[in-house]
Amino acid sequence: MGSNNGRKASEIFQGQALLYRHMFAFVDSMCLKSIVELGIPNIIHKHGQPITLSELMSILQVPPAKVGHVQSLMRYLAHHGFFERLRIHEKDAYALTAASELLVKGTEPYLAPMVECMLDPTLSASFHQMKKWVYEEDLSVFDISLGSNLWDFLTKNPAYNEIFNEAMASDSQMSNLALRDCKLVFEGLESIVDVGGGTGTTAKIICEAFPNLKCIVFDRPQVVENLLENNNLTYVGGDMFKSIPKANAVLLKWILHDWTDKDCRKILENCKEAISNNSKRGKIIIIDIVINEKQDEHKVTELKLLLDVAMACVLNGKERNEEEWKKLFMEVGLQDYKISPLTGYLSLIEIYP
Template sequence: MAINEGKEEAELFQAQAHLYKHVFNFIGSMCLKSALQLNIPDIIHSHGRPITLPELLSALQMDPAKSSYVYRLMRLLVHSGLFSTTKVPIGEGEEEGYDLTPSSRLLRKDNVPSLFPFVQAMFHPAIVHPSECLGDWLSSNEPTPFHTAHGMGFWDYLSQNEEFNRLFNQAMISDSSMMNLVIKDCRSVFEGFNSLVDVGGGKGAVSRIISTSLPNLQCTVLDLPHVVENLQDSRNLKFVGGDMFQSIPTADAILLKLVLHAYSDEDCVKVLRKCKEAIASKGKEGKVIIIDIVINEKKDEHDLKDAKLFFDVLMMTVVTGREREEKEWEKLFLEAGFSHYKITPIFGVRSLIEVYP
């Protein structure tokens, strides 16, 4: 009996630790935010080798009395895998030094690619505050928690707040810069077409990469007029203001990068039908190319699953969208009149989805 009671107590304390971990997850996020505010990734890179705690304090121009606080901050960030530690020769001895990991290298401001603007935007109060309203929203008639928090929808807020709009556009551009890493491996996806429309392509970050890589492909970025206003066309890239729910320019292929996950199933079907109309002249050779998240709970490894499920709740919180499992994607494609599709998980969190008439 005592053994069983001891086991039950151990399980309760393990459950307590599990709860504490999730209760305090936000502290890890705020520690990462502070590391970006202090410019720590760039400081370590500029140092040219792993940086000791005294050297980091000096570079931060910080009072040495803050040494223990910075140590505790870095200890958590090292534990989270955002930085690493190694031994650094100092005089005749060694000290512990902080180094970058693949994750923190992505947070260097001048790095290519850099996710610094994306992470910075996700920490903006406009994005963070609605998640605090989830419980209130579920008991209300508001369309999204964003409405509950800000009294308007995300897209209206974006159009009315110039500073956040700029930050958000920079975030989308930085996220799209990751495409540079894989576009060379995806040439076959775009080859064989004379024209491509990047629907909801924003400032054209992805289309610029594609148009440079495939100079014979005529690329068009379609987005709302105020988004593409004053953007300069080039030889094989042009910008068109419009509404994807109303009309999409005719092309051999359509690209939708991180567009559909921001919308409800009903709206997605509307957009996909417009896409099908746009590629009708190409017949069965036309294609819709989607870059988006596909949830696979059985096969996704833990960090990947975490990221996808967090994105899903973010879409629920900020807009009316969601991240979808394959069967949910298939339902949209069939309802929009497409015959078949192919999913290739080559973009980390996102997958390449090719949809055919």
Template sequence: MTSFTDSVALKSAVELRIADIIDRFGQPISLSKIVENIEDAPTPDIDLLHRIMRVLIRRKIFSAVQSENGETLYGLTRASKWILRDTKMTLAPMLLLENHPLHLNPTHYVSEIIREGTQNGTAFFKCHGHEQFDMTGLNPDYNRLFNDGMVCTARIVSKAVISGYKDGFNQIHSLVDVGGGIGGSLSEIVRAYPHINGINFDLSHVVSTAPKYDGITHVGGDMFVSIPNADAVYMKWILHDWSDQHCIKILKNCRKAIPEKSGKVIIVDHVLQPEGNGLFDDTGFAFDMMLLAHNAGGKERTEENWKWLFEQTGFPRYNIIKINALPSIIEAFPI
């Protein structure tokens, strides 16, 4: 009932850059020292910050030790590194995205769409008057917030993919990342496998803001119409955003884009375990709840759900590879 308060405390710490302040000193520091270094804080309230830190210490986001003079000193933990704002492996942008009012407010409409169905729009639409992916094209600030969140998770998941997929990319000479955003995932793959010619494929307004990467061509288009040809198709956290019928259209276009005998589709997405008690299983259900509010038909899928999609779209063979991240690698083959 009150789990949201943890997110409130964590978001506050990220916005105030508490972890970064402690990190700059290289050692645990006092609350007064933290307050002194908060930017744009003309009249900071140290008592309110103490209450936030008290929660985050219980959640092991920060540590607290007593100095010789009895003063409490606040330090970093293993979890703190994920909310450092200026590091490559930060989750701070994703945390700010998931806790932004644009993302949270649609959850108040979930019971309404359960009563009425989604034929008149998702909870996101009922809240904002636009569907989520339309909003990214209409609201530049939201588009930037969304892309930043996707890029930071792309770095982390791509590292797990590259480590866990081992030789999976070796025989691929051209790889199209469908729904690749501004190229975060693909850039990590091409950096690790420089022989790959990467095609970053997304909506035109998305790729128009993408930076240049060596070995990558940005292409604007619509995955429901056609997908650029390549040896293999890569999709990270794309299909879970869409209904089964939408996914069938996407996968059929993937089938057309790859070679008949040697092609494959590489899907990086969650495989929901209804009875699972693994490290990421609860998070999978949390993502499913967010998709319920944000997307028309979007959902996390069980292995049976994935198998059914492949059967409908001309992929008689598939393989699931677990990696050290929330999603798994799901390979789908046309023969």
């Protein structure tokens, strides 16, 4: 029998628990996906009060043999904060929490489309290629699994492209909560271009807050074609690696983490060009992750590092700490910047040429 390297039995058992926790972590994702597909958050919301397990089983028409299994699912998700577990008339009951309220259709923000997109087998199955990805210098797990990068895949598959756009739009709804407290960031601007702005969810939020601000949503032509414009919101199709429409400011929300440093430098150079020659001092506004292991709470750092791995696998991108952001800015002649907290894990970076 092999040596335990002098470790106590308690340490070995803790190691096993950690190993098994990650080994079965995919079940976490599938549990989350299942409650979205079953519509459980919607059922509880419509019920108007905590719902007993028996009432929930009746609405779902769960076969008697599966009631205990669904109870296990609800108990597990309640343990992790997706539901509040209560007792009503000596019966188990469940109420929504801040997390499950985000999955209620018809409310805003609504993140179920994000769950459905990220946990679609087309995307999630690609992570089985991580070993091969390590040895392939330029390929993402998507390249290996599907034979093309994410953006080419979306172009060739309109149905999945629609799912992806809905997911990004749902995530952008969170900006409504964050940006309403950031009015100083946009005050004084006459025009702004939202690069990679998708179907315009974030731009519409900005337009509502600043009716006199001209907003341009800039994305791939197939994303923005046939979208409805208004007096201060327009859509432009194009390639951010070639040029970006002129404006007082450029917004990059959750864009740069998709790309390598080389690609980011090119995007930032085009942003710099887009805001040059303005009568007012232009700026670049970045909404993205800033890794800060020394100051962030453990769970926040855990999420940021997890997303760093995800971006690396899917797009050969990365999440960055402040030093890495600063290096990028200086390499393209952008030396004046300010970082402010925005959401629980995203930061807002203002950069001036």
